[in-house]
Amino acid sequence: MKRIFNIALLVFFSTNVSADWPRYFGAGIDGKADSTAIRDSWENGEPSVKWTVKTGKGFGGAAIAGGHVYFLDRDLGKADVMRCLDLQTGKEKWTTEYAAPGKLPFAGSRSVPTVTSEHIFTSGGFGQATCFSRADGRILWQHDFVEDHGGEVPRFGYSTNPAIWGDLVIYAVLGKDTGLAAFDQATGEQKWKTPGIHSSTSSPLVTTFGGVEQIIYLSSENAGTLDTSGAFLMSSFNPADGKLLWKHDGFKINNPIPIPVKISDSQLFVTGGYDAGSQLLEIGTAGIKPVFKTPRGSQIHPPIIIGGHAYFMANENANLSTKKQRRTGGLVCMTLEGEEKWHTGLEPNFGRGGAIYSDGKLIIHDGHTGRIHLVKPDPERFTELGVINPFGITKSTDQKMWAPPAMSGGLLIVRSQGEMKCLDLR
Numbered sequence: 001m002k003r004i005f006n007i008a009l010l011v012f013f014s015t016n017v018s019a020d021w022p023r024y025f026g027a028g029i030d031g032k033a034d035s036t037a038i039r040d041s042w043e044n045g046e047p048s049v050k051w052t053v054k055t056g057k058g059f060g061g062a063a064i065a066g067g068h069v070y071f072l073d074r075d076l077g078k079a080d081v082m083r084c085l086d087l088q089t090g091k092e093k094w095t096t097e098y099a100a101p102g103k104l105p106f107a108g109s110r111s112v113p114t115v116t117s118e119h120i121f122t123s124g125g126f127g128q129a130t131c132f133s134r135a136d137g138r139i140l141w142q143h144d145f146v147e148d149h150g151g152e153v154p155r156f157g158y159s160t161n162p163a164i165w166g167d168l169v170i171y172a173v174l175g176k177d178t179g180l181a182a183f184d185q186a187t188g189e190q191k192w193k194t195p196g197i198h199s200s201t202s203s204p205l206v207t208t209f210g211g212v213e214q215i216i217y218l219s220s221e222n223a224g225t226l227d228t229s230g231a232f233l234m235s236s237f238n239p240a241d242g243k244l245l246w247k248h249d250g251f252k253i254n255n256p257i258p259i260p261v262k263i264s265d266s267q268l269f270v271t272g273g274y275d276a277g278s279q280l281l282e283i284g285t286a287g288i289k290p291v292f293k294t295p296r297g298s299q300i301h302p303p304i305i306i307g308g309h310a311y312f313m314a315n316e317n318a319n320l321s322t323k324k325q326r327r328t329g330g331l332v333c334m335t336l337e338g339e340e341k342w343h344t345g346l347e348p349n350f351g352r353g354g355a356i357y358s359d360g361k362l363i364i365h366d367g368h369t370g371r372i373h374l375v376k377p378d379p380e381r382f383t384e385l386g387v388i389n390p391f392g393i394t395k396s397t398d399q400k401m402w403a404p405p406a407m408s409g410g411l412l413i414v415r416s417q418g419e420m421k422c423l424d425l426r
Helices: 002-016 145-149
Strands: 048-054 063-065 068-075 077-086 092-102 119-123 128-133 139-144 163-165 168-172 180-184 190-193 205-209 212-220 232-237 244-248 267-272 277-284 287-294 304-306 309-313 331-335 340-343 354-358 361-365 372-376 383-388 406-408 411-415 419-424
Touching: 063 406, 068 092, 068 419, 077 119, 077 128, 092 128, 092 139, 119 168, 139 145, 163 205, 163 212, 212 267, 304 354, 309 354, 354 406
Parallel strands: none
Antiparallel strands: 048 419, 063 068, 068 077, 077 092, 119 128, 128 139, 163 168, 168 180, 180 190, 205 212, 212 232, 232 244, 267 277, 277 287, 304 309, 309 331, 331 340, 354 361, 361 372, 372 383, 406 411, 411 419
């Protein structure tokens, strides 16, 4: 039976990759959108805004599947709200909410829904793992990680983007006795759990190295603090039963946020803020060894790998406070041997924004100003092809637009702290 579900889900994700963005960081978990042609520059006119909808505060990005936009919103202090919008018009198709009282630092939702052919899986900031019917938004099952599984709410709230393997959905429970847990997609029955693995605001990556399927997860004993005295773990688990395959403590990040990015069948790129930097790791039968280490790190979003180069925003708390500090960061282009080719520094800096690669271009949502930049991924120099200001932000303060963007068929979905917009880049 599991093999049948594996094939069905593989078909769903592979056949929809040409149009959909069904989960965090895209269908391929690599930040790359479909091959829809978008304009090569905005010199002769800005992209149009197809629609705008009001949202609550938050950082939860959108998933796109089958012509619909799915995202987790929040009624602050009271409830989480699952919303389904029409991609073309922004018209709300349905909403479903459940009680989730309380307040978290940096108010609002955190995660991106994971959408399959029948279900939508979300993770609320207070630990409610919820399965919705994709057809009408009904709640099919729900687990409260704190009440049901002994989980402990991380300092900045649960931020897991659910992962899929076969007929299972995998979450980070983050309790003393339970680290990750897998649930049957249809029924919510728990199939396995791992021992405790500290805390994290990162997400599990289901991937394959050397022909071995595995789940990679980053965690830290003192997650959410500046204390670097605790234990740091990169753990690998068997997705079939949750058994530990290996662990590695050589990447010291006290607050993991970006998901690791697979480079090849033997290489993994890990990055983070809080002075963690970045590493390219070689994973083999002889163990794990770094190909390179760099003090450059991205606090919130993973890198995008294009043509043997990594592009990421080397911005974090440590270098965003002053103009002098911001000159050291911005968008970075780095070879996969660790050589930095260039960085943008102060202008444009991009803050803690996210990016998407589509039709040979990078589309970057500036986390500080809300502007959208069209950039040529050129290892020799930073080349901007256009910039627009769809949110009309004129303030100089950080607008905290950290929600990951999503894209389908040339339509870009971006979110501020009060609005979600769809831009037509075709």
